[in-house]
Amino acid sequence: MKVVGSINMDVVVEVERAPEAGETVLGSDYRLHPGGKGANQAVAAARLGAAVEMIGCLGRDAYGDTLYGTLRGEGLILDNLQRVTQPTGAAFITVDQDGQNRIVVSPGANAVLTSARLPSDLERTDWLLMQLEVPLDTVRMAASRVRNGGGRVVLNAAPATVLPAELLEALDYLVVNETEAGELLGGPAPADFEQALQAAERLRGADSTTIVTLGDRGAVWAAPAGSGQVEAYTVAVVDTTACGDSFVGTLVWALSENEPLEQAMKLANAAGALTATRAGAQPSLPDLNELRRFASI
Structure with missing residues (x-):
């Protein structure tokens, strides 16, 4: 599996509530966690046993040094992770007392992951996972x-933007949350399973599958062979950062292990729920033993 995507340092502050426009609130001491949607999803899959190559860019700075060491420690293949002059990407995250997060991303080095930097052997990829925090x-x-x-291509269209037809036609799986689904369709976010299924049907191609995640309500899918839904797990939420990334990384790992789509969805849903019970992005991602215990598999 190859992941083409972002690598960030997350700067996290806990607050009682998110500030209103023009307002200042006091928060906790800040914490630094390795993050970025690309890196999070790569680590999520690797912790479950996938062989994952991370393709991205890091700055030649202290954050870049730390993140390179972290990814190497997770066992990722880093042959095509490039060091560049731009500063390492960073995400600034507030987490309120209900565990809900608000995130501002400074792309930094991620913005120079141009198509010219893609590896020459990309065509030999079995599974490719991407997001939209790189060009x-x-x-x-x-x-x-x-x-x-x-190869098989999976896109987590986050943050949402207009997707060119050529990209949509190349996808096997499109994964979005309810807000992103609404943005891609130019309307409100789906409010329930039925609306989410309708959105998934509208977003999928003739030969592709679209998955819409609904947070603590579960997730739905629409595929050429049919559609379905999985219910959410009930957990005590600590921090929702990286829940979506945990879902996506687990989904692609399960699909690459030839799990049926419904089983892959259940495993992904369990991983996302388990991630919500712990603080931070990559620190909260489960390994295979934890996932098996939690999901009773």
Whole structure:
């Protein structure tokens, strides 16, 4: 499996409530956690046993040094992780007393992951996982190359943006949350399972599958062979950071292990719920033993 995506240092502050416009609130001491949607999803899959190559860019700075060491410690293949002159990407995150987060991302080095920096052997990829925290043209080119080589392409369209037709046609799986689904369709977020299923049907291609996650309400899918839904697990939420990334990384790991889609969805849903019970992005991602105990598999 290859992951083309972002690598960030997360700067996290806990607050009683998020500030209103023009307001200042006091928070906790800040904490630094390794993050970025690409890196989070790569680590999520690797902790479950997948062989994962991370393709991205880090700055030649202290954050970059720390994150490189963290990813190497997770067992990721880093042959095509490049060090650049731009500062390492960073995300600034507030977490309120209900565990809900608000995130501002400074792309930094992620913005220079151009299509020219993609590895020459990309066509030999079996599973490619991407997000939208790196340039859209890079995502489009990577998807096209892997699809032409016979590999499977998964896109977590976050943050949401208009997706070119060429990219949509190259996808095997599109994964979005309810807010992103609404943005892609130019309307409100789906409010329940029925609306989410309708959104998934509208977003999927003739030969592709679309998955819409609904947070603490579960998730739905629409595929060429049919549609379905999985209920959420009830947990005590500590921090929702990286729950979606945990879901996506686990989903692709399960699919790459030839799990049926419904079982892969259940495992992904369990991983996302388990992630919500712990603080931080990558520190909260479960390993395979934890996932098996939690999901009773």
